[in-house]
Amino acid sequence: MVMSRRRRQRIVRVAGYVVFALVIVAAVSAADWGRLSEAFFRLDVAGSMFPQAITVALRNTIAYTLLAFVFGLTVGLVLALMRLSSILPYRWLATAYIELFRGLPALLVLFMVGYGVPLAFPDREIPGGVYGSVTVGLGLTAAAYMAETIRAGIQAVPKGQLEAARTLGMSHTRAMISIVLPQAFRIVIPPLTNEIILLTKDTSLVYVLGVTSTTIELTKFAGDALNTRVNPTPLVVAGLLYLVITLPLSQLVRGLERRARRER
Amino acid sequence: MNTVSTIEIAGLHKSFGRLEVLRGIDLSVDPGEVVCVIGPSGSGKSTLLRCVNLLEEPSAGTIRVAGVEVTDPDCDIDAVRRGIGMVFQQFNLFGHLTVRENVTIAQRRVLKRSRAEAGRIATVNLDRVGLADKADAYPAQLSGGQQQRVAIARALAMDPQLMLFDEPTSALDPELVGEVLAVMRGLAAEGMTMLVVTHEMAFAREVAARVVFMDDGVIVEQGPPATVFGSPREGRTREFLHRVLEPTRVSETEIGAHLTE
Numbered sequence: 001m002v003m004s005r006r007r008r009q010r011i012v013r014v015a016g017y018v019v020f021a022l023v024i025v026a027a028v029s030a031a032d033w034g035r036l037s038e039a040f041f042r043l044d045v046a047g048s049m050f051p052q053a054i055t056v057a058l059r060n061t062i063a064y065t066l067l068a069f070v071f072g073l074t075v076g077l078v079l080a081l082m083r084l085s086s087i088l089p090y091r092w093l094a095t096a097y098i099e100l101f102r103g104l105p106a107l108l109v110l111f112m113v114g115y116g117v118p119l120a121f122p123d124r125e126i127p128g129g130v131y132g133s134v135t136v137g138l139g140l141t142a143a144a145y146m147a148e149t150i151r152a153g154i155q156a157v158p159k160g161q162l163e164a165a166r167t168l169g170m171s172h173t174r175a176m177i178s179i180v181l182p183q184a185f186r187i188v189i190p191p192l193t194n195e196i197i198l199l200t201k202d203t204s205l206v207y208v209l210g211v212t213s214t215t216i217e218l219t220k221f222a223g224d225a226l227n228t229r230v231n232p233t234p235l236v237v238a239g240l241l242y243l244v245i246t247l248p249l250s251q252l253v254r255g256l257e258r259r260a261r262r263e264r
Numbered sequence: 265m266n267t268v269s270t271i272e273i274a275g276l277h278k279s280f281g282r283l284e285v286l287r288g289i290d291l292s293v294d295p296g297e298v299v300c301v302i303g304p305s306g307s308g309k310s311t312l313l314r315c316v317n318l319l320e321e322p323s324a325g326t327i328r329v330a331g332v333e334v335t336d337p338d339c340d341i342d343a344v345r346r347g348i349g350m351v352f353q354q355f356n357l358f359g360h361l362t363v364r365e366n367v368t369i370a371q372r373r374v375l376k377r378s379r380a381e382a383g384r385i386a387t388v389n390l391d392r393v394g395l396a397d398k399a400d401a402y403p404a405q406l407s408g409g410q411q412q413r414v415a416i417a418r419a420l421a422m423d424p425q426l427m428l429f430d431e432p433t434s435a436l437d438p439e440l441v442g443e444v445l446a447v448m449r450g451l452a453a454e455g456m457t458m459l460v461v462t463h464e465m466a467f468a469r470e471v472a473a474r475v476v477f478m479d480d481g482v483i484v485e486q487g488p489p490a491t492v493f494g495s496p497r498e499g500r501t502r503e504f505l506h507r508v509l510e511p512t513r514v515s516e517t518e519i520g521a522h523l524t525e
Binding site: 161186 | 370
């Protein structure tokens with residue numbers, strides 16, 4: 001008997017589900033749940049982390065993220081405009097910056113800013129202490145990525161928009177501010193939100209600068225708790241708290257993209 | 265009486281790389297005159313129009329608008345553009361702004377009119393194109409014909425002494441062409457100086473004081489519509505008009521086809 005296409009598809013799909021379920025069941029039943037929960041899900045250890053996990057660590061993670069994002073967005077916008085400039089040295093400079101900072105690990109840049117700047121300028125320091133260093137250290141890398149995103153957004157605005165604005169007597173700068181950039185930012189809000197998610201996780205690198213009990217962020221906080229309690233439960237708590245930040249942001253991106261599709 | 269021509273073009277050349285699009289154009293448009301530019305695609309009509317307000321930089325030649333030489337490197341082009349309204353084939357309304365904001369933004373930012381003043385002038389001009397009730401809509405909510413009428417109102421709100429139209433009806437569904445042409449006809453009747461690149465031969469014949477036929481980067485012939493359409497001197501003009509006005513009568517031999525043995 002020849003199977004119909006629909007029947008064959010259904011059999012293949014059901015077989016796929018069965019195999020998947022078997023793998024899960026095998027993994028779950030083979031795992032030693034007693035030892036696992038003893039290691040990762042100790043409620044007393046988790047409980048001892050609060051409220052500092054939220055009032056200090058989560059708060060600082062969010063603060064570092066926002067500061068680096070605002071710095072990166074500002075520098076990124078300038079770089080994007082330089083990339084699109086008609087002046088060759090600007091384009092060249094922006095391209096060099098973007099290639100350099102996209103190519104370097106964020107950890108390295110953070111380290112250079114944290115320790116290189118004080119060496120280079122012994123009489124001065126970046127204002128804001130660790131907060132300032134993180135803003136610049138993570139922001140410099142973020143700026144390189146955001147510059148490319150913003151450039152793509154500007155180029156996605158039809159050329160006729162700028163022409164129409166110029167035709168009405170606006171200067172190039174005025175036309176960019178009033179007409180092109182507002183539309184470009186609308187286009188790049190979803191990818192920029194992704195950038196915040198990446199930045200949130202990059203704040204886990206801040207420990208290289210040496211943080212104190214007031215400037216500590218989630219990963220370092222969890223690492224310290226791991227050492228004092230000799231139990232990895234804090235890592236699970238930190239992971240969940242990262243998700244508290246990133247999941248709503250992903251949801252936001254999805255919503256914005258859906259709205260953008262509808263408007264087309 | 266103003267004796268200075270509104271547009272005066274002399275020896276205009278424009279090249280894109282190796283491609284020479286305009287090869288020596290001389291043209292003047294008098295105050296209050298309506299001039300329609302016709303010709304095949306790629307003949308340089310749009311480029312000519314875009315040179316007048318320097319959206320394209322001429323390669324050679326001079327252009328004067330109301331006596332001001334726009335091709336002078338020291339010319340304040342933003343100031344000159346304020347006096348030249350332009351309407352595009354693709355409308356180019358600002359998508360993030362409402363209809364009213366589209367019409368007021370340049371008045372506010374460029375002419376520094378107050379919000380109230382700009383709003384009043386916007387209402388007058390939207391009313392003129394029959395769209396005062398759409399002031400709070402966004403461009404995406406309007407039909408193509410409505411968008412183009414808003415674009416005309418936006419240009420008029422700047423009190424231009426000259427209007428450039430770059431194939432204003434070419435991107436429109438056929439049933440929407442009439443409403444845009446009606447607005448343009450009204451403008452012409454009010455004495456607006458207009459330079460119109462168009463494929464609407466009926467409009468050119470009826471409204472234009474002068475028709476300019478361009479082909480291959482040069483002006484082939486020009487004159488009153490009755491002459492250019494009624495008894496064209498040049499062979500190229502005759503062939504173009506034949507193909508445009510009588511498309512169903514273009515024979516196979518003319519286009520080199522051998523469909524029938």
